[in-house]
Amino acid sequence: MADQVLSSHEEGEIYQRQGFGKRSGLGRGPALVIVDLVNGFADPAAFGGGNIRGAIAETQGLLEFARSMSWPVAFTRIVFADDGSDANAFSRKVPWLLSLTEENPQSAVVRELAPLSGELVLRKRLPSAFAGTDLAAWLTRRNVDTLVVAGATTSGCVRATVVDAMGSGFLVVVAADCVGDRAEGPHRAGLFDIAQKYADLMNAQDIRKLLRSFEKRSAGGAND
Amino acid sequence: MADQVLSSHEEGEIYQRQGFGKRSGLGRGPALVIVDLVNGFADPAAFGGGNIRGAIAETQGLLEFARSMSWPVAFTRIVFADDGSDANAFSRKVPWLLSLTEENPQSAVVRELAPLSGELVLRKRLPSAFAGTDLAAWLTRRNVDTLVVAGATTSGCVRATVVDAMGSGFLVVVAADCVGDRAEGPHRAGLFDIAQKYADLMNAQDIRKLLRSFEKRSAGGAND
Amino acid sequence: MADQVLSSHEEGEIYQRQGFGKRSGLGRGPALVIVDLVNGFADPAAFGGGNIRGAIAETQGLLEFARSMSWPVAFTRIVFADDGSDANAFSRKVPWLLSLTEENPQSAVVRELAPLSGELVLRKRLPSAFAGTDLAAWLTRRNVDTLVVAGATTSGCVRATVVDAMGSGFLVVVAADCVGDRAEGPHRAGLFDIAQKYADLMNAQDIRKLLRSFEKRSAGGAND
Amino acid sequence: MADQVLSSHEEGEIYQRQGFGKRSGLGRGPALVIVDLVNGFADPAAFGGGNIRGAIAETQGLLEFARSMSWPVAFTRIVFADDGSDANAFSRKVPWLLSLTEENPQSAVVRELAPLSGELVLRKRLPSAFAGTDLAAWLTRRNVDTLVVAGATTSGCVRATVVDAMGSGFLVVVAADCVGDRAEGPHRAGLFDIAQKYADLMNAQDIRKLLRSFEKRSAGGAND
Numbered sequence: 001m002a003d004q005v006l007s008s009h010e011e012g013e014i015y016q017r018q019g020f021g022k023r024s025g026l027g028r029g030p031a032l033v034i035v036d037l038v039n040g041f042a043d044p045a046a047f048g049g050g051n052i053r054g055a056i057a058e059t060q061g062l063l064e065f066a067r068s069m070s071w072p073v074a075f076t077r078i079v080f081a082d083d084g085s086d087a088n089a090f091s092r093k094v095p096w097l098l099s100l101t102e103e104n105p106q107s108a109v110v111r112e113l114a115p116l117s118g119e120l121v122l123r124k125r126l127p128s129a130f131a132g133t134d135l136a137a138w139l140t141r142r143n144v145d146t147l148v149v150a151g152a153t154t155s156g157c158v159r160a161t162v163v164d165a166m167g168s169g170f171l172v173v174v175a176a177d178c179v180g181d182r183a184e185g186p187h188r189a190g191l192f193d194i195a196q197k198y199a200d201l202m203n204a205q206d207i208r209k210l211l212r213s214f215e216k217r218s219a220g221g222a223n224d
Numbered sequence: 225m226a227d228q229v230l231s232s233h234e235e236g237e238i239y240q241r242q243g244f245g246k247r248s249g250l251g252r253g254p255a256l257v258i259v260d261l262v263n264g265f266a267d268p269a270a271f272g273g274g275n276i277r278g279a280i281a282e283t284q285g286l287l288e289f290a291r292s293m294s295w296p297v298a299f300t301r302i303v304f305a306d307d308g309s310d311a312n313a314f315s316r317k318v319p320w321l322l323s324l325t326e327e328n329p330q331s332a333v334v335r336e337l338a339p340l341s342g343e344l345v346l347r348k349r350l351p352s353a354f355a356g357t358d359l360a361a362w363l364t365r366r367n368v369d370t371l372v373v374a375g376a377t378t379s380g381c382v383r384a385t386v387v388d389a390m391g392s393g394f395l396v397v398v399a400a401d402c403v404g405d406r407a408e409g410p411h412r413a414g415l416f417d418i419a420q421k422y423a424d425l426m427n428a429q430d431i432r433k434l435l436r437s438f439e440k441r442s443a444g445g446a447n448d
Numbered sequence: 449m450a451d452q453v454l455s456s457h458e459e460g461e462i463y464q465r466q467g468f469g470k471r472s473g474l475g476r477g478p479a480l481v482i483v484d485l486v487n488g489f490a491d492p493a494a495f496g497g498g499n500i501r502g503a504i505a506e507t508q509g510l511l512e513f514a515r516s517m518s519w520p521v522a523f524t525r526i527v528f529a530d531d532g533s534d535a536n537a538f539s540r541k542v543p544w545l546l547s548l549t550e551e552n553p554q555s556a557v558v559r560e561l562a563p564l565s566g567e568l569v570l571r572k573r574l575p576s577a578f579a580g581t582d583l584a585a586w587l588t589r590r591n592v593d594t595l596v597v598a599g600a601t602t603s604g605c606v607r608a609t610v611v612d613a614m615g616s617g618f619l620v621v622v623a624a625d626c627v628g629d630r631a632e633g634p635h636r637a638g639l640f641d642i643a644q645k646y647a648d649l650m651n652a653q654d655i656r657k658l659l660r661s662f663e664k665r666s667a668g669g670a671n672d
Numbered sequence: 673m674a675d676q677v678l679s680s681h682e683e684g685e686i687y688q689r690q691g692f693g694k695r696s697g698l699g700r701g702p703a704l705v706i707v708d709l710v711n712g713f714a715d716p717a718a719f720g721g722g723n724i725r726g727a728i729a730e731t732q733g734l735l736e737f738a739r740s741m742s743w744p745v746a747f748t749r750i751v752f753a754d755d756g757s758d759a760n761a762f763s764r765k766v767p768w769l770l771s772l773t774e775e776n777p778q779s780a781v782v783r784e785l786a787p788l789s790g791e792l793v794l795r796k797r798l799p800s801a802f803a804g805t806d807l808a809a810w811l812t813r814r815n816v817d818t819l820v821v822a823g824a825t826t827s828g829c830v831r832a833t834v835v836d837a838m839g840s841g842f843l844v845v846v847a848a849d850c851v852g853d854r855a856e857g858p859h860r861a862g863l864f865d866i867a868q869k870y871a872d873l874m875n876a877q878d879i880r881k882l883l884r885s886f887e888k889r890s891a892g893g894a895n896d
Contacts, residue, residue: 011855018719018854019768024761027591047690083341088358088365089696089838093869096691117307125358127869131839132358134312134349140588140617141312143475155865163832166761167803169588182690183683189861193827197765197799235631242495242630243544248537251815271466313472313614317645320467351645355615364812364841367699379641384611390537391579393812406466407459413637417603421541421575531789536806536813565755573806582760582797582804589760 012192020196024171027145030211032066032073033165034059035129035151035158037113040106047096047106048182052152055180059150060112062178062204067116070217072142074120076129076157077107090126097125127160136168142217146171148207149199150178155186162198172199175207236416244420248395251369254435256290256297257389258283259353259375259382261337264330271320271330272406276376279404283374284336286402286428291340294441296366298344300353300381301331314350321349351384360392366441370395372431373423374402379410386423396423399431460640468644472619475593478659480514480521481613482507483577483599483606485561488554495544495554496630500600503628507598508560510626510652515564518664520590522568524577524605525555538574545573575608584616594619596655597647598626603634610647620647623655684864692868696843699817702883704738704745705837706731707801707823707830709785712778719768719778720854724824727852731822732784734850734876739788742889744814746792748801748829749779762798769797799832808840814889818843820879821871822850827858834871844871847879 015021037056040046066073078100080086091097100107102123115121122133129135139147147170151158158179165172174194181187195201202210239245261280264270290297302324304310315321324331339345346357353359363371371394375382382403389396398418405411419425426434463469485504488494514521526548528534539545548555563569570581577583587595595618599606606627613620622642629635643649650658687693709728712718738745750772752758763769772779787793794805801807811819819842823830830851837844846866853859867873874882 011857014721014855020766022765022767024764029591049686081345085342085344086358086362088361089841089843090869092696092843093694093838093871094692095694118309120309121305126361126839127835128839131836132356132361134310134356134615134617136584136588137312137350137356137615137617138310140584140593143477143591143593145588145591155861156869160835163799163835164803166765167582167585167798167800169582169585169761171761171764183686185683186861186865189827189858189865193858193861197762197828199765235633238497238631244542246541246543248540253815273462313617313619314645316472316619317470317614317647318468319470350615351611352615355612358839358841360808360812361839361841364808364817366841367701367815367817369812369815379637380645387575387608387611388579390541391574391576391806391809393537393806393809395537395540407462409459410637410641413603413634413641417634417637421538421604423541529793533790533792534806534810536809566757568757569753574809580804580806580809582758585760585798585804586758 015196024200026173026210027171028214029143029217030146030148030214031071031139031142031144032063032148032150033129033161034063034075034113035149035161036076036078037110037151038077038107039110040100041152042110043106050180050182050184050187052180052182055150055152055178056110056112058204059178062148062150062175062207063113065208066148069211069214072139072144072217074122074135074138075109075113075115076122076124077109078125079107079123080125086125088125127157128164129157129161130164130168131160139170144170146173148173148175150175152179153181154179155181155190159190159194162194166198173207174199174201175204176201177203239420248424250397250434251395252438253367253441254370254372254438255295255363255366255368256287256372256374257353257385258287258299258337259373259385260300260302261334261375262301262331263334264324265376266334267330274404274406274408274411276404276406279374279376279402280334280336282428283402286372286374286399286431287337289432293435293438296363296368296441298346298359298362299333299337299339300346300348301333302349303331303347304349310349312349351381352388353381353385354388354392355384363394368394370397372397372399374399376404378403378405379414383414383418386418390422397431398423398425399428400425401427463644472648474621475619476662477591478594478596478662479519479587479590479592480511480596480598481577481609482511482523482561483597483609484524484526485558485599486525486555487558488548489600490558491554498628498630498632498635500628500630503598503600503626504558504560506652507626510596510598510623510655511561513656514596517659517662520587520592522570522583522586523557523563524570524572525557526573527555527571528573534573536573575605576612577605577609578612578616579608587618592618594621596621596623598623600627601629602627603629603638607638607642610642614646621655622647622649623652624649625651687868696872698845699843700886701815701889702818702820702886703743703811703814703816704735704820704822705801705833706735706747706785707821707833708748708750709782709823710749710779711782712772713824714782715778722852722854722856722859724852724854727822727824727850728782728784730876731850734820734822734847734879735785737880741883741886744811744816744889746794746807746810747781747785747787748794748796749781750797751779751795752797758797760797799829800836801829801833802836802840803832811842816842818845820845820847822847824852826851826853827862831862831866834866838870845879846871846873847876848873849875
């Protein structure tokens with residue numbers, strides 16, 4: 001997988017020579033984080049397009065698997081206040097984000113991936129799922145050491161989440177066919193950088209195959 | 225003010241000798257942060273008691289002043305998910321916190337201090353208003369360099385907020401008559417530590433007197 | 449232990465009625481964090497005094513135990529730059545801190561607890577060991593879910609570290625006889641608040657007894 | 673500038689239609705952050721190559737200008753401990769990073785940009801200058817609201833720094849000719865994403881022209 005991405009840049013050779021792109025590998029406590037797969041990012045007339053619809057379809061199987069293994073599952077939604085009181089530097093650059101209010105259907109997780117009770121639905125106002133949120137603490141509290149990441153967009157919120165996940169001490173696997181972007185160039189460039197410096201890339205099927213042998217997580221919550 | 229608190233511990237002398245308790249002073253861009261003055265902390269039968277009711281009364285005037293000066297104003301509320309999916313190490317230690325869900329009236333800001341449109345209402349799940357939130361970014365984006373802090377409880381969420389505010393690079397003034405606690409001992413011990421190491425203490429009246437001369441903030445939001 | 453601290457405030461009863469002070473309990477992956485036990489905090493003529501010398505003595509046995517169990521061990525030191533370029537809001541309040549430069553013997557870990565190769569020595573410029581550092585990531589990467597905390601001062605850097613450790617998703621045990629403060633009042637008030645809201649309190653001997661049965665950590669580092 | 677980058681992807685049109693790429697604009701308090709322009713990233717035989725040498729040359733004039741305007745200036749260096757005790761998820765992916773120890777000449781800021789006394793030299797172990805550091809607090813304490821960013825690599829540590837700067841509430845201008853990368857594809861892809869979502873792009877000359885009219889910063893440090 002990483003090789004395929006590498007070849008998208010002639011520069012792969014430079015990175016290899018300088019010692020990038022080693023495998024992070026897996027820990028023992030996985031969790032699934034699904035970034036911004038909300039209606040507004042599934043809709044090409046809004047913030048979607050490209051291969052995001054396909055990523056949603058592939059993520060369904062991955063989510064089903066994560067649930068069967070009792071992994072902690074977290075979804076992110078971008079949500080700004082109705083009165084715009086929490087506008088920020090991101091919404092200055094991309095003003096449309098301010099329309100993603102709590103009740104706007106565009107900010108709801110897509111129907112195919114509807115969260116179950118007990119799964120975390122994290123509101124955020126920045127690209128990374130970790131920025132200005134308690135996600136790192138939530139994962140640590142649940143003995144997670146490895147993040148499997150799906151979502152949109154590859155070059156934006158997924159990538160920022162991956163960088164921060166690594167920076168928060170987690171090993172990260174990006175489910176390469178479960179992440180999508182509105183445009184092909186940034187998608188591929190994002191996967192290249194991720195594979196070189198931040199995380200491992202695997203297809204959902206390989207992730208399932210590899211992680212099936214892991215111990216099921218105990219189902220208990222953080223207050224048990 | 226600080227002297228009065230100092231005298232509550234014979235140990236004040238040690239701190240003075242070791243060079244603690246210098247004044248932070250004020251910057252040029254103040255904001256008001258009101259910590260957890262929600263119904264549940266105003267109610268002695270729930271999480272309230274002590275001098276918290278008095279702190280709410282004093283905070284009314286301070287809030288009115290902040291609004292007249294067009295300061296950024298932020299309120300915090302503790303809010304956990306209905307399904308307990310975001311339970312954490314804090315709610316393990318104090319399980320009652322999990323009852324503070326979005327629609328529980330106990331988690332609503334008290335009527336006397338009802339937020340206006342454009343003021344930030346920040347949901348949090350930890351003691352500090354900065355922990356797992358984007359409050360520091362919100363303040364920075366609004367050119368704030370000085371925080372005036374009111375709320376409850378002095379020894380808990382107020383103090384944690386003050387420590388993190390200082391750690392985030394802000395100068396901090398605690399409005400000593402606008403913070404309250406369910407019990408007197410922790411309230412006084414909290415003020416002592418705050419005055420020695422983290423912030424300046426002033427009464428609301430003195431804060432108003434001193435800051436009245438400051439330039440009014442421009443009313444613009446972060447997306448203007 | 450907690451009871452003993454509770455009784456130092458008549459207010460313990462209020463906290464009990466309101467449901468504070470439940471036990472956090474222990475996870476499966478402990479680490480030892482030793483906060484600011486440097487020469488300057490051991491020396492009553494500098495920043496020390498009170499029961500800090502006693503805390504250092506007790507911490508020796510705890511450190512020896514942690515090493516025998518191959519726990520990750522982290523020490524903190526306050527270190528400011530020689531040219532004062534990193535002065536902050538904390539050093540405004542307590543200017544003496546700026547003298548704790550890299551080569552100042554006052555900022556070195558006390559001889560009795562000298563760090564071994566492979567143990568983390570974390571430089572910090574704020575009260576909490578987590579503030580402006582990568583400690584949370586370091587612990588997460590090493591599969592830690594439980595922090596045993598020793599150090600100085602109870603009411604200052606230890607307490608701030610405990611609050612942030614809990615906020616970062618760790619369960620926390622404060623080794624009550626391994627933390628010290630320059631003055632008795634703040635020490636006891638700090639332990640009271642910690643026991644009520646943030647962590648469990650145990651003596652070092654009980655910690656050793658309880659955790660001896662835990663699996664030894666594998667000795668591997670984060671790059672293995 | 674942004675247009676030039678936009679044209680590097682046919683996808684610019686999609687982003688424009690969806691409302692990306694608005695200008696952040698400038699605040700009133702600029703600072704200069706120079707990311708990882710150390711010997712190891714200037715040397716093609718180590719971690720350098722591509723247009724990094726050129727970025728260093730252009731950064732000289734920008735640094736001179738920032739100094740003439742008394743802006744706060746911060747440099748970052750990647751520094752790991754001699755004993756590898758602070759290895760992390762990043763160094764797993766890119767093991768060579770562990771060789772950047774305090775005394776390794778490869779981790780020293782390049783001679784052309786040698787920091788002056790009073791300028792911040794920030795040690796970091798992650799891509800972003802903000803991750804696991806107190807940079808945001810340092811800037812906030814100095815009333816900074818706008819970051820001018822130079823350094824290497826565009827697709828790595830510069831980009832991660834830009835995303836976090838925006839997430840920390842700062843407006844960001846990337847000096848497009850003062851950032852460099854070991855390979856052209858990631859460099860251009862990085863600039864495209866940055867211009868669309870996180871920051872404004874300007875050449876150093878235009879930055880100097882535009883910001884020359886700004887008030888000089890007062891030279892005082894944080895403890896004055």
